[in-house]
Amino acid sequence: MTVSHDPTSSGGAPAGTRPAVTRFAPSPTGLLHLGHAHAALFAAACASERGGRFLLRIEDIDTGRCRPAYETAILEDLAWLGLRWEGPVRRQTAHLAEHRAALDRLAAAGLLYPCFCTRKEIQAEIAASPSAPHGPDGPLYPGTCRALDPAARADRLAAGDPHALRLDMAAARARLGGPLPWYDAAAGWQQARPELFGDVVLARKDVPTSYHLAVTLDDAAQEITLVTRGEDLFPATHVHRLLQALLDLPVPQWHHHGLLTDETGRRLAKRDDARSLRSLRAAGADPAAVRARAGFPDA
Ligand code: GLU
Numbered sequence: 001m002t003v004s005h006d007p008t009s010s011g012g013a014p015a016g017t018r019p020a021v022t023r024f025a026p027s028p029t030g031l032l033h034l035g036h037a038h039a040a041l042f043a044a045a046c047a048s049e050r051g052g053r054f055l056l057r058i059e060d061i062d063t064g065r066c067r068p069a070y071e072t073a074i075l076e077d078l079a080w081l082g083l084r085w086e087g088p089v090r091r092q093t094a095h096l097a098e099h100r101a102a103l104d105r106l107a108a109a110g111l112l113y114p115c116f117c118t119r120k121e122i123q124a125e126i127a128a129s130p131s132a133p134h135g136p137d138g139p140l141y142p143g144t145c146r147a148l149d150p151a152a153r154a155d156r157l158a159a160g161d162p163h164a165l166r167l168d169m170a171a172a173r174a175r176l177g178g179p180l181p182w183y184d185a186a187a188g189w190q191q192a193r194p195e196l197f198g199d200v201v202l203a204r205k206d207v208p209t210s211y212h213l214a215v216t217l218d219d220a221a222q223e224i225t226l227v228t229r230g231e232d233l234f235p236a237t238h239v240h241r242l243l244q245a246l247l248d249l250p251v252p253q254w255h256h257h258g259l260l261t262d263e264t265g266r267r268l269a270k271r272d273d274a275r276s277l278r279s280l281r282a283a284g285a286d287p288a289a290v291r292a293r294a295g296f297p298d299a
Contacts, residue, residue, distance in 0.1 A: 019052035139196030
């Protein structure tokens with residue numbers, strides 16, 4: 001098991017003058033594994049090093065994939081690992097009205113548009129355009145519904161056609177104009193480049209919110225001052241920084257940490273049952289030994 005950089009290093013961050021409020025924010029779509037243990041211990045260690053608070057949030061907006069049994073297992077496994085968090089645990093689906101209010105605000109500013117496209121239609125359009133630009137999550141949305149004739153759009157809305165809500169990225173960028181700096185404790189100062197993602201979805205067809213919107217609003221609501229998470233989510237922070245600016249939210253610091261990998265260098269995933277905290281526990285593992293395997297021998 002290896003960690004791609006020192007999990008406890010402060011990475012040259014400016015000395016924190018106020019206690020850090022951190023969180024661990026798992027999605028209950030499977031059992032926690034050693035990689036999650038690393039992320040949770042990392043967040044807890046950052047809070048305790050800076051005399052702060054460590055909170056927990058259940059990111060359960062993906063109702064098709066989330067299961068109450070996994071949520072129960074998360075709380076049990078984290079407690080078994082020796083973690084203690086400040087209550088109450090925030091569940092994202094309990095706050096959809098706040099997410100709606102933020103969407104209404106962005107819509108009133110003319111920054112959202114309904115997108116009726118199916119995944120298949122988007123793929124076909126991208127396939128037809130050989131120079132389709134790509135972002136960190138793959139090809140960018142080609143903007144089909146942004147260009148929809150207003151009367152056709154109104155008709156489809158009136159007919160109740162299922163739709164997502166997308167951010168008009170060019171309009172959002174134009175509205176803010178200047179640079180949007182953000183600070184990562186490991187990587188230093190960054191300039192937000194949300195345009196890398198194109199017109200991101202802020203409310204899905206099946207769920208009236210999205211990862212980008214929910215995580216940004218909930219971090220603000222929980223008054224998180226240091227967002228810690230895996231470096232796989234580093235690019236997403238460009239979008240979160242933009243949303244903070246559009247919605248007048250406080251800007252935290254971030255610390256994207258390395259991901260645990262297996263012996264072959266592959267990052268751990270929920271499908272790796274053998275490394276789930278559940279199976280380690282069932283096999284009689286000692287929590288201190290598991291903390292050490294997750295990169296925190298002294299936690
Ligand atoms: N819920 C996300 C996950 O389980 C983490 C989100 C975040 O930390 O920003 O991958």
